[in-house]
Amino acid sequence: MVNYYDVAKEITMELSASLNKIKSEDVDQLLREIQQAEKVFFVGVGRVMLSLQAIAKRLAHLGVKTYVVGQITEPAITEKDLLIVGSGSGESAFPLIIAKKAKQYRARVVHIGANPQSSMRDFSDLFIKIPVSTKLQLPDEIRSKQPMTSLFEQSLLLLGDTVALMMIREQNIEMTSLWQYHANLE
Numbered sequence: 001m002v003n004y005y006d007v008a009k010e011i012t013m014e015l016s017a018s019l020n021k022i023k024s025e026d027v028d029q030l031l032r033e034i035q036q037a038e039k040v041f042f043v044g045v046g047r048v049m050l051s052l053q054a055i056a057k058r059l060a061h062l063g064v065k066t067y068v069v070g071q072i073t074e075p076a077i078t079e080k081d082l083l084i085v086g087s088g089s090g091e092s093a094f095p096l097i098i099a100k101k102a103k104q105y106r107a108r109v110v111h112i113g114a115n116p117q118s119s120m121r122d123f124s125d126l127f128i129k130i131p132v133s134t135k136l137q138l139p140d141e142i143r144s145k146q147p148m149t150s151l152f153e154q155s156l157l158l159l160g161d162t163v164a165l166m167m168i169r170e171q172n173i174e175m176t177s178l179w180q181y182h183a184n185l186e
């Protein structure tokens, strides 16, 4: 019988290792990019997009104007805005095309990924490395015991939650005040 605690420990240890390998100066810069942007857009695919959606929702609770590319009420991106691309491989077609478009409108683009040599390099101003395995299975990637790119998706979500908590602390936001931004038709 597979033991729940053993498996949970393996996952949390992987996550701890991965989050500890993200450069803190890169995260500081990400925080600045978010704070300086008028609007923040997010793009990715699959489970990576699900993590980005969760980040977008939390940042919206902090008063950041966030949009997920493709949402029905998505506004126009401008040079005052930021696009955050989540793509471990940096090679998924949709995020690449959207990042290229965003640069055409002179928006800032941050790529959160695992592969610094990817095609996304041409369209991003800042690269934040989560050094874990991607769907490309490159030789220098840190392997995970979890299926496919779960570790990247989990690390991405926790990176977003970490940035949100850093913002709360930096801006001395009162936690209970955040509920005013939470959906109430639920």
Ligand SMILES: O=P(O)(O)OC[C@H]1O[C@](O)(CO)[C@@H](O)[C@@H]1O
Residues within 6 Å of the ligand: 045, 046, 047, 048, 086, 087, 088, 089, 090, 091, 092, 134, 135, 147, 148, 149, 150, 153
């Ligand atoms: O992060 P990438 O390289 O753009 O790949 C995203 C893909 O990886 C997956 O997360 C697979 O694990 C898919 O859900 C998604 O389509």
